Amino acid sequence: MPELEQALAEVAAEMAERADRGDVATYIPQLGKVDPRKFGIAAVTNDGRVILAGDADQPFSIQSVSKVFTLTLALGKVGDALWQRVGREPSGNPFNSIVQLEHENGIPRNPFINAGAIVVSDILLAGHQPREAIGEILRFVQFLADDDAIIIDREVAASERATGYRNFALANYMKSFGNLHHEPELALGVYFHHCAIAMSCRQLAMAGRFLANGGRNPATGHSVVSAERARRIGALMLTCGHYDGSGDFAFRVGIPGKSGVGGGILGIVPGVASLAVWSPGLNENGNSKLGSIALEKLARMMGWSIFSPTAGRRQ
């Protein structure tokens, strides 16, 4: 159907013109080298269409978007026991904040803030060497996207390790509460590497398909997670996926989304499509500035809010 293709092309053309692109993250030095003029967007519909615009085939560092995949994998391993070690409430704080951990006995508010994702990495380490756990995460993402070409950018992982003082602080602090079962260094090794997975918008939207389709890969019909688990992951993305900007993203865009400091966002329109957008410049909450604006425009053009009575009809 041309409607979605036209909407994506219009959004990409508009974003290409904008001067106010936000600031590229520099606290991970390797991310600071990315060209802020890049913009890509991809939609993969449940009926199998792949629609791309802009730099949709250029890989970028998915960073925190990877936390959706590690959470999915960890829930598959330990099920609801995960929630004894990680909460599921929005934090209202920046992604790398340490302030709530003392009051809440080393239990991170949710699996998408850095502290929560480090605990998820610790869960994925059980019974493995870090190298094996990292390999398992990468293979899972390749499987979801049906694309073996997806890699981990080792330079980004090394760059983050070299400057990851806050994450070391978070991990050590949680270890002191007994909420890391492995040495902080090992859990962080897994964490830094999954954040350094590089994917294009096309690959990311492909990997998100199961969340738009009730937990099943729409191409094969194979179940990745139960329908209930897919709904719950979507709920967490909506309430926590943009950190202290999650309320604003829900208000403006109205679909579950997960951002990363590489400038990527995965968006899910349940029953309709998986979306990925990339623009490296960030807003004040550390979320892609133009990426959020692009999804807001696309969702409005397509009538895609999960709160809309017509959601799902237009694609």
Ligand code: DON
């Ligand atoms: O730990 C970090 O700071 C990064 N690897 C990931 C942070 C991130 O992507 C936050 N997202 N907006």
